[in-house]
Amino acid sequence: MFEFKKENRLGVISLNKAPANSYDVHFFKEFIDLLDEVEKDSGIAVVLIKSAIPKFFCAGADIKVFSQNTPAQNKEMVVMANKTAEKIATSSKIIVAFLNGHTLGGGLELAMACDIRIASNKQFLLGLPEVNLGLMPGNGGIPKLVQLIGNSRALELLVSGDTFSSEEAFNYGLVTKLFKENESEKMALNYAEKLSNGPKKAMSAIKKTIREGFGMNLIDFLNLEKTNVDQLYKTFDAKEGFQAFLEKRKPNFE
Structure with a gap:
């Protein structure tokens, strides 16, 4: 479900769970183990999280699994999602999310847990559409979105469930760099590598x-x-x- 490689002081984690990097409990358990291993490596200064799947960064919870789970099982998945976000927040590494495909629901919550978000201007969707399922974000999405883009816009996006583009995300301040699609992968790696050379x-x-x-x-x-x-x-x-x-x-x- 994950690929990892180290380039000097940069660690690169690629999400690779076809078809959409949708998560379940096993996804988070493996992710937490990988984050723990990265944290132990004193030679890594920056971690770039990206997707190995062209169309998606992460589509959030696997709805098929979520709908078949018991409430207790879904609560366990939320606990694991929050534990993953806490690992990212408390890591001594600077963790950068590179968004180059659909980033929805828990996928956007995962991206917002990271320290920095950069993106391609490719046509893809971002959003927190949980309200359309009669739910609301539960993996830190609400406080993080408010913190990043302000109360009014966050509330509007949350209660409407509307999706938005990477260009809009850049204008909102949700992502800090927006690269041209045809060079975005290279630019994202260059950005993270340059950052990793810092103190x-x-x-x-x-x-x-x-x-x-x-x-x-x-x-x-x-x-x-x-x-x-x-x-x-x-x-x-x-x-x-x-x-x-x-x-x-x-x-x-x-």
Whole structure:
């Protein structure tokens, strides 16, 4: 269901569960095991999550399985989905989702759990259409969507169940880079590889500060920032960054 390869400081996870990368409990268990292995690799700074299936990033829950499950089994799947999202959020790696195919329901929730989302301008659909099944997102989709695009637009998309394009997602701020379809795969890899060459400890500290500081009052957020930056001053990367600046060269981070 997954393919993994490592290129220097970049780990690439490809979702490969035909026909649409629809998930079930087994999908998440395997995904969590893979994320645990990646987390143990201190040489990886950035992880790119993409799809090996051309038409889909992820279509969310396997509706056939979902409809045949008992309520208890579906609750277990939601628990596993949330556990996966928590693994991504608390990972020391910067995790980037590359969207190049339909990204719907739990698939979009998975993408929103990632730190950064980039996309192709290919014609494909994104959305959280759970309301059309008499349900609502349950894998973190509502708070993440509100956090990323604001209350009003999030509410409208959630209650209508309407889908939208990658260009609209870019305009909403849901994705931060939009690449031309014919070069998007290469550009996504280049983007993630360039990011992976950065100072891993500083990037991880930035991610941790944003995650823990979200929702804090300003004074507490500032104190958290100070605590975390204080831990970076004596690192090799900080010394190397200053030295490279003075010598007008590219830094060689640890």
